[in-house]
Amino acid sequence: MTDLARDGTHPGAPPPGVTMSAPDVDTHCPYCALQCGMTLRATPQRVEVRSRQFPTNRGGLCQKGWTAAELLDHPDRLTTPLVRDPHTAQLRPATWDEALDRVARTITGLQTAYGPDSIAVFGGGGLTNEKAYALGKFARVTLRTRNIDYNGRFCMSSAAAAGNRAFGIDRGLPFPLADLAGADTLLLVGANVAETMPPLVRYLVEQKARGGNLIVIDPRVTATARQATLHLQPMPGTDLAVANALLHIAVTEGWVDKDYVETRTAGFDAVRRSVAGYWPAQVERLSGVPVADLETAARALGTAGTAIILTARGAEQHAKGVDTVTAFINLALALGLPGRPGSGYGCLTGQGNGQGGREHGQKADQLPGYRRIDDPAARAHVAGVWGVHPDDLPGPGLSAYELLDSIGSPTGPRALLVFGSNPVVSAPRAGRIQRRLGDLDLLVVADFVLSETAAMADVVLPTAQWAEEDGTMTNLEGRVLRRRALRPPPAGVRTDLSVIAELARRLVGDGMAGNGTTGGRTTGSATDGSGTTGGGAGSSFPEDPRLVFDELRRASAGGIADYAGVTWDRIDAEDGVFWPCPAEDRPGTPRLFAETFPTPDGRARFLPVEHRPAAEEVCPEYPLYLTTGRVLAQYQSGAQTRRIGPLRTAAPNAFLELHPDLASRLGVADGDEVTVHSRRGEMRAPARLSDTIRADTVFAPFHWGGAARANSLTNDALDPTSKMPEFKVCAVRVERA
Template sequence: MVLRTSGTRIEVTPRQFPTNQGGLCQKGWTAAELLDHPDRLTTPLVRDRPHGPLRPAGWAEALDRVAAGIRATWQRYDRDAVAVFGGGGLTNEKAYALGKFARVALGTRNIDYNGRWCMSSAAAAGLRAFGIDRGLPFPVTDLAQAQTLLLVGANPAETMPPLMRHLAAMRERGGRLIVVDPRVTATARQADLHLQPLPGTDLAVANALLHVALVEGRLDRAYLAERTTGFDEVRRTVAGYWPAEVERLSGVPVADLETTARDLATVDRAVILTARGAEQHAKGVDTVTAFINLALALGLPGRPGSGYGCLTGQGNGQGGREHGQKADQLPGYRRIDDPAARSHVAGVWGVTPESLPGPGVPAYQLLDSLGTDTGPKALLVFGSNPVVSAPRAARVESRLRDLDLLVVADFLRSETAELADVVLPVAQWAEEDGTMTNLEGRVLRRRALRPPPDGVRTDLEVLAGLADRLDSPVDFPTDPATVFTELRRASAGGPADYAGVTWERIESDTGVFWPCPDPTGPDTPRLFADSFPTPDGRARLRAVSHRPAAEPVCADYPLHFTTGRVLAQYQSGTQTRRVAALRRAAPTGFVELHPDLADRLGVAEGDPVRVLSRRGELQAPARISPTIRPDTVFAPFHWPGAARANSVTNDAVDPVSGMPEFKICAVRVERVAPATEREPA
């Protein structure tokens, strides 16, 4: 694709690269269309009175307004009354600077980001089992070498199409793809075996697979003895997960459970991958742990072509959670409540460890507390649109409206920006340098192709301007290279050690895998070859048991509701809904129903239907498909307004990760009668 934007010729062409092998999805091919989109923000906007219109303003006025609002909030309440909400699409440099800004310039503990709703359950489970969180602890090219690949709660054919090249290569070599998903997705249709469980029962399925391997004597006993701890308790727990009982619970046939376990246990190379379908539950950490237990019991982690991994959901989903924009973290994936970590990072920042605030609360709890007696009264949002993407979205929208000050930095007027008191126009991907870290832990360069349009600033410039107005005790550089050099120092010695990663080294090769502590030493494409980064070098198995969804079905709400993505849209749709080709491919939201359910409701293809839960409702056209379970309905979450899927979703959260239960709640579905059928008023 070739575009001319602001006089600059921008050409999007394939590049041979190990991760995507030169492939892009439709969203990638069309990304440049947004650079000069008519909806592009090129001047700050301010609101003169509550509920009044947004009007154009200069940068000085806009930043002064933000700084004055923050100072007024401090004076009336305290430092924690100002909060920050970041995004998994920010570059490493911006994520790092945002965490530093919150802790130093604002002095608040209240910062988190939308990545909490993406991979936090897998991250917590990985830390608990392996001592480290890296989505794939091996290069993605390993997938093509697997003889069996179990894919749980993922639909990369629509969400990550270039990844399918590796899966296709695996199958061409004779490997088997097994998919676990309540829907017959585009990925499931390509599988050799599809397990279609009731939503929320993946943990039981994982325990049943381990049960089969245990009973049939297919475990790697030497690996368990030499490289792990905790198996005895796990063995006692999974002994109760008879395949027949799990079939009753999940709907997955005994024969399929047994075949899957054998396909994993009887080959030399096997991979288990989880994604949002397994993780976005109030028991997501335990569910991922169950699949990690299975991988460890089979001796998979650390072997080429084998292991456990998690698929990333956002552009910088890995790097975005490594350098400080999470509520409990400091750069380098350090814990903010670790005295040694606080001392190291404070030294890099030039402040005292005592001045750094403690851990905050996870994303949903933070948003749900906004404007309340005990919660923040001001919020700064960078790279996120929680009005559409948050669970129980109507409640979150109400919380945002209750704030004394809402500031949004974005390049389009998102639904969240429409509520803001101040909107700050910032640069896009092609207009700023930086780095991102992909699902393999490979640090990549992102290069500016042109300067931002007149009137637009980078996020780093926004943070520097605010820090100056707030009399920050330290400087905030605006040059991404300078910020990255500081990030390297701050991360040195931490789990995600970038000290040896330089822009020059990234560009001289196909990226650099962390941890990489020495600029002249090796990086780490494959983790766990000899040991795990735990105190004793062993991985931890942990016994976990199935428990029901936070909200069971009942007579009033007899159906299970689940959400997901479609090929042509992305996240909250702020960008993709503005691209003509993507809008034509997926113009509106929909509600997917099984034909039997549609028949009971008297619904035909395209009829408007209403999905109601205890929290809200959505309305969209019906899409009738035999590929979904009769007891389950599905809707994509990319649309706002009446079709907003997250008006319905449950805000119950995992007690370890803070992940909301996006993937299952109880609903009922109603046909929306045409006006001609309705009773007269």
């Protein structure tokens, strides 16, 4: 495993300068959805990180986890609100009263003039369950706006949509992570876990040590692909065709589990007919994957005693991402994998609370418990908990990119409140989104550093970090975990829950929000089903996360993501509780689909899907494919990790990875500055030559802003179902700078 860590550290050992110390507070890493267990201790000099045994990471941490506490006392930490001075146009320190009053006053004026939907909210997949829930409630009850979405739309939406329509439920892994180690064959599609989730690699090592087959599908020879027994290296945007070819071979060779298909699924005949045309030789010409490799992969899956198929962003961040995931689900269903012990299909959730963040209300079309916002029964249930009339809840809003891109239009938002996101760096076609944000009458950003988005804001609200607040997260397995505070926030800093509660009090206390109403015609009169009165608009925004979680449990009760039986005490006692868990005397559900699927007839759904080209193909002017992704030492938009010394040393700047043959044709040497052009913008970065990438493809990490911003190039074409942008492939031209 040592070759997997470019920084030279083993995932289970601390880097230089990090001491192992006695336990103080047990919590979880603030970064990816693996949510590794760790212990924090406060010393007079700093906060120390120690690994701990937890079912997911088993004592291991990556370099990001080991250094996570360095940001807590970083000199860039914001400790006072900032407001933009109308005379100097510069941000200046302000009191909390001045900052919050300015936000509330501006929202009031805009909603009076332009209506409730003139205010928009943009959340994040790193927010705790409590904050995601409170943010969704604040938007719908206090602001009465339909315009709320979050950056998880850029992460998990395609896999979520595909899972919902095939299985009737979206839970990233419908089985515990430990199952990976026992699979005879494990297929990873568009997943570079060695760099994105290093402690997970121990499961791959165990799986291979048992003699298992590890198959990786990726256009690059990544650190994960180097560990594979078989690596399929397709042209970007052709994963769907590869999946259909694998199913074609399985049908031809008789590896379909006929009994499973007949008794547990519906729609196979249409899929069987659709994949009949995906001859391996045809797919080789289309994707570049040799016929022999397609056949070897299909045989390894079709003849395995146990097999697991996992997809990740490489397959999903496309304008056909839902169909691509569906194609791999079709393959899994045909082989009889979902619900079988040690087998199944799953997707690897990315952000720390990417799972819980999309379950409880900050997504444009959803209410808590993963309920649809256009379902009358769902609206009635949640309205009862919130103490408002169902008719007063707004309908579905715009997806994340559509919401951001609508700024400046006659009916678009005029104010935007951002919590836990940095769209100036992370949104596709980022230059356009940056200009859109500049058209706002009011941009409010709640963050703990001055990110690229916060630097544009009219009001910046300094908020607590992960080690300074309690709450819950839901990891990639659907395991609800406890985040515990080591210490209170610094003086002058408030939690997100406090910010939401203070804004709600100001808006409702003055009768301002909701276009002149108090946010609900039955404020304070509806009950939540427990015999207690639900709070009305603004009257029930507690700052205590335990109280928020108890309300979340009631709001989610009976929904797909049912947390009613999950309590903080149970989480502590059981190393987390898997949802659905409908009652306190019922166990959680670590494995789904053992007997049935949560669909109307209990059967999983096959859906025929056809390959189609990328939204933007190469041409003489833009002759190369660009694909984007992450590197080991950085995370998401980099606003946090680029400020941490060891991580900055390990990955100091962006780069463009290209094949030596391509570099030779372009007259580019390793380390030369290159400019990359697309139809939407350009980026500038040093060249990094590598023979591990296809000669028709270049790769750029997306963690940097400014001139090195990869998302200046990426395509904003959207999947018609999930509204996922096509981050993973676009046409570019590369020149020596």
